[in-house]
Amino acid sequence: MVCKLNYTKLAIYGITQNTETKEYLMVFQYANDGSLYKYLRKNFCNLTWQAKLEILKIFQLSY
Template sequence: MECKINYAKLAIYGITQNTETMEYLMVFQYANNGSLSKYLRNNFCNLTWQTKLEILKNISNELDNIHRYANYIHADFH
């Protein structure tokens, strides 16, 4: 996702494993404008509640798609 108002979806390229922690990680398409958490940290006060809810809705829809159609299981999203 490029952290812009259009909230483009990121492609999931696959899954990898951290060799030190053995934690599994999802590999996503590069996001030119940085992570969503950084974007929200820097812009939270400038976003309307409608926009914040739209972002949350999009995230929940994509998580639903991961569970329903891709059969991926996740633990944490940071």
């Protein structure tokens, strides 16, 4: 699977589970700019609603 964000492609390798917290985690290809969480924390207010919905659609269509 490939995640396309800001015209770059980022491979999605799969999902894993933290054995201590039981939380699920998505495993992505290494990204120079850091995690999606950090990207959204930094840029959320500057993203259009269309861009935010596109990010959600990426994860919806992944599985």
